[in-house]
Amino acid sequence: MAFCKSTSRTWNQFFFTGFSGESLGLLRMYIGIGLLLFHTYQFATVLTLNPMGAMYYFIEPIWYFKLLGIQYHVPALSFVMYAILMGATITMILGKNTRTSIVVIILCIFYLKGVRDSFSGDVHHRYIIPMQILFLFVLSKCGQVHSRDARQRRNPGGVQEWEASWPIKTMQLYVALFYFWSVIAKVRVSGWVWFAGEGRIQEVLIHRSVRGGFNDKGEILTNWLGFELAQHPELIHLFGILVLAFELGFPLLLFIKSVKLRLAFILGVTTFHIATFVLMHVNFILIPFVYLIFFDLVSIHAWLKARAHQILGRRPAPEG
Amino acid sequence: MKRRTVNIILVLYLIVVWAAVIFRIDRFPITWVPMYSVYKPSETISTSVRDKAALRKGLRVTHRDGSISYVSYKDLNIPKPNFRRLYGSRIFGHDPPKHKQGNTALGSVNRWVRGLDDNERNFSVDWEWRMFWTLNKTLQFEPADPKFIIRMESANQKRVYRKADLLKGDTSKVEIQTNQAVIDWQDQWIKRWKHGFL
Numbered sequence: 001m002a003f004c005k006s007t008s009r010t011w012n013q014f015f016f017t018g019f020s021g022e023s024l025g026l027l028r029m030y031i032g033i034g035l036l037l038f039h040t041y042q043f044a045t046v047l048t049l050n051p052m053g054a055m056y057y058f059i060e061p062i063w064y065f066k067l068l069g070i071q072y073h074v075p076a077l078s079f080v081m082y083a084i085l086m087g088a089t090i091t092m093i094l095g096k097n098t099r100t101s102i103v104v105i106i107l108c109i110f111y112l113k114g115v116r117d118s119f120s121g122d123v124h125h126r127y128i129i130p131m132q133i134l135f136l137f138v139l140s141k142c143g144q145v146h147s148r149d150a151r152q153r154r155n156p157g158g159v160q161e162w163e164a165s166w167p168i169k170t171m172q173l174y175v176a177l178f179y180f181w182s183v184i185a186k187v188r189v190s191g192w193v194w195f196a197g198e199g200r201i202q203e204v205l206i207h208r209s210v211r212g213g214f215n216d217k218g219e220i221l222t223n224w225l226g227f228e229l230a231q232h233p234e235l236i237h238l239f240g241i242l243v244l245a246f247e248l249g250f251p252l253l254l255f256i257k258s259v260k261l262r263l264a265f266i267l268g269v270t271t272f273h274i275a276t277f278v279l280m281h282v283n284f285i286l287i288p289f290v291y292l293i294f295f296d297l298v299s300i301h302a303w304l305k306a307r308a309h310q311i312l313g314r315r316p317a318p319e320g
Numbered sequence: 321m322k323r324r325t326v327n328i329i330l331v332l333y334l335i336v337v338w339a340a341v342i343f344r345i346d347r348f349p350i351t352w353v354p355m356y357s358v359y360k361p362s363e364t365i366s367t368s369v370r371d372k373a374a375l376r377k378g379l380r381v382t383h384r385d386g387s388i389s390y391v392s393y394k395d396l397n398i399p400k401p402n403f404r405r406l407y408g409s410r411i412f413g414h415d416p417p418k419h420k421q422g423n424t425a426l427g428s429v430n431r432w433v434r435g436l437d438d439n440e441r442n443f444s445v446d447w448e449w450r451m452f453w454t455l456n457k458t459l460q461f462e463p464a465d466p467k468f469i470i471r472m473e474s475a476n477q478k479r480v481y482r483k484a485d486l487l488k489g490d491t492s493k494v495e496i497q498t499n500q501a502v503i504d505w506q507d508q509w510i511k512r513w514k515h516g517f518l
Contacts, residue, residue, distance in 0.1 A: 057457035122416045178353055206367075210479065211370065213370070
């Protein structure tokens with residue numbers, strides 16, 4: 001009985017406290033801004049195609065294309081879907097028909113990602129975290145604060161703390177688990193040797209630096225830094241341990257109250273993603289925009305607003 | 321939404337995301353995060369060398385009427401990186417990483433859940449048939465057409481290095497392998513033609 005009560009208290013404390021309606025509304029806006037860039041980067045290759053060109057029959061349709069019987073690509077449709085996606089992301093930022101906008105974004109991502117990943121059967125995982133965030137936004141009251149919807153429909157009660165907190169805390173939990181699960185996957189599939197100095201990291205470093213070829217003198221043409229690093233297994237082993245520590249330890253971030261410590265951790269993770277992009281061409285470079293979920297954006301937004309007014313030479317409007 | 325409903329949603333959500341991890345389900349938008357997880361220690365590392373001119377030219381194909389032509393990424397209207405994978409991997413029967421991750425060290429519980437025998441693969445694709453279906457369908461050739469593609473050819477160069485040499489910064493010791501893929505249409509596939517692979 002005592003255990004149940006304690007579990008219930010911890011559950012409620014974790015999921016239902018910590019954020020205001022304003023935080024949730026601002027998170028929707030800033031994640032939306034990040035998504036504008038993210039969508040374009042992710043679907044850029046699809047946008048290089050000829051909209052009136054051949055309709056390609058997929059070699060390995062993604063699972064939901066198989067389920068729906070979608071066998072080929074209609075190039076012009078991808079351009080239309082991209083335009084709708086960007087439009088819906090803007091309306092999500094503005095908070096206009098917020099829930100509908102987010103549902104439209106989700107559908108467009110499903111379609112465009114399905115197309116991109118069905119061309120040759122290479123399924124990418126870069127949209128998994130943004131998709132979880134969007135799903136939780138749909139279920140939340142994120143459209144009731146800092147939005148056009150809120151101006152039109154007056155909600156005297158506002159958004160309560162528990163209503164604002166659970167979607168954000170669930171997003172945080174998912175992201176933390178995502179990194180934690182990646183350790184489980186590595187150990188399950190390859191064992192601890194994955195983290196060794198002469199393990200997977202070294203292999204990817206060599207592979208990605210050698211594939212660009214060599215000049216007449218036998219020097220690496222691209223990514224010489226990765227190749228240099230690959231020759232130091234003891235250093236790679238250290239990086240391997242760091243990767244292990246930060247991925248296993250990511251859930252601890254959920255319990256760090258200090259904003260400075262959180263920021264330090266997030267900067268570390270961001271550096272990791274930049275380093276893997278530069279050295280190994282692992283394309284998670286833009287994913288750090290989702291780490292906004294680990295911060296209460298109210299004070300950051302107020303600071304940015306004050307700076308913007310300062311730059312534009314205007315005084316901020318009084319609160320209320 | 322009431323708090324009780326939210327609690328139910330949270331419990332269901334956590335069950336689904338954890339089930340994906342336990343049962344190794346990697347179907348967007350759920351995953352067990354298997355990216356870059358596969359590693360098999362080996363003495364050598366082999367890397368394909370990109371031949372940009374050959375890639376631009378495309379796959380060499382033979383039509384039913386005996387004529388020969390090339391099919392490029394522009395003809396198929398797909399992005400270059402995807403064409404590179406058709407040209408350098410699928411035609412050689414190489415699986416995408418997702419399949420390798422799904423096939424490696426599956427474990428007895430996950431084999432049992434999927435009804436797989438000991439040596440049965442989780443992902444198994446007949447890439448040769450798919451290459452013919454994809455190219456012919458995209459170019460609108462039916463099996464009876466004189467222009468129907470009955471043979472595809474691709475070549476790639478691989479450089480095989482010993483890791484020990486690379487670690488000494490010695491890139492001079494390299495074994496260059498030229499691999500060629502030649503795949504032929506099989507008439508038994510006509511039965512599948514109408515349905516594709518859905």
